[in-house]
Amino acid sequence: MAETGLCLDNLQIHHRDGRLLAAVNTQVAPGTVVSLMGPSGVGKSTILSAITGALAPEFTCSGVITLNGRKLNELAPQKRRVGILFQDHLLFPHLSVGQNIGFGLPPGVDDRATKIDAALYEIGLEGFTNRDPDTLSGGQRARVALMRMLLAEPEAILLDEPFSRLDATLRDRMRKLVFDRARAANLPVLMVTHDKADADAAGGEVIELTLSD
Numbered sequence: 001m002a003e004t005g006l007c008l009d010n011l012q013i014h015h016r017d018g019r020l021l022a023a024v025n026t027q028v029a030p031g032t033v034v035s036l037m038g039p040s041g042v043g044k045s046t047i048l049s050a051i052t053g054a055l056a057p058e059f060t061c062s063g064v065i066t067l068n069g070r071k072l073n074e075l076a077p078q079k080r081r082v083g084i085l086f087q088d089h090l091l092f093p094h095l096s097v098g099q100n101i102g103f104g105l106p107p108g109v110d111d112r113a114t115k116i117d118a119a120l121y122e123i124g125l126e127g128f129t130n131r132d133p134d135t136l137s138g139g140q141r142a143r144v145a146l147m148r149m150l151l152a153e154p155e156a157i158l159l160d161e162p163f164s165r166l167d168a169t170l171r172d173r174m175r176k177l178v179f180d181r182a183r184a185a186n187l188p189v190l191m192v193t194h195d196k197a198d199a200d201a202a203g204g205e206v207i208e209l210t211l212s213d
C-alpha cells in the first residue's frame, strides 16, 4: 500500500551553482505536525516552496516528495493539493472577505454563498462577507486565511510562521484552531517556526536545520 502523509525522501535544495542550501529527510504522518527550525537563511521557507511547487529559479531540488503516495515533484502547483499559510496572512486586498474565502472553494462548487457564510460563522466572523480585508484585525485576517486554505481541501498543510505576528492570546487560539483542524481532518502538517513554543504546542517531531558551509 502507498505510504500516507507527506514524505520528503532525501530532499535537497541546491543553488544553481551547485552549492547545497538545505537537506531534509522526513515523513509527516497524517494528523501530526513536524516542526522545521533553524537559523535565519538556513532554507526553511525554500523547503516549503519546493513542496508547493513555487521554488525560485535560483534553486534546484532533488529527492522525492510524495503526498499520500502521489509523487509531487513534477506536478503543477495547483495539482499538488498542498495548502500553505504565511506570517502575513496574505489576503487579496481588492476582494471582499467573502470573496477571499470563496477563492478557496473549488471552481463549479454549488451553493458558494451558503458555504462562504458557514465558513465565516465557523471562525466567528458571521456577517463579515462584504468587509474589506484591510478593515480586519491581524487575528481576523489569520482566521480568514486559514479558512480559505481549508476550503480548498488540501491533503497537507504547510505553515510558514503563521503565528509569529499575533499577540500571545491570539497566538494560542490560532495554534489551537490550526492544529485541531489538521488533526480532525487527519492532515499532515509541516511547520516552519523560530518559536520553540509553537513546536511544543504542536507536540510532534522537531527538525533542527543547520547552516552548511
Ligand SMILES: Nc1ncnc2c1ncn2[C@@H]1O[C@H](COP(=O)(O)OP(=O)(O)OP(=O)(O)O)[C@@H](O)[C@H]1O
Pocket: 021, 038, 039, 040, 041, 042, 043, 044, 045, 046, 047, 056, 058
Ligand atoms: N528567490 C530567491 N532568490 C535568491 N535567493 C533566495 C531566494 N529566496 C531565498 N533566497 C536565499 O536563500 C536562503 C534561504 O532562504 P529562506 O527564506 O529559505 O531561509 P529561512 O530559513 O526560511 O530564513 P528565515 O528564518 O529568515 O525566514 C537565504 O540566503 C535567502 O537569501
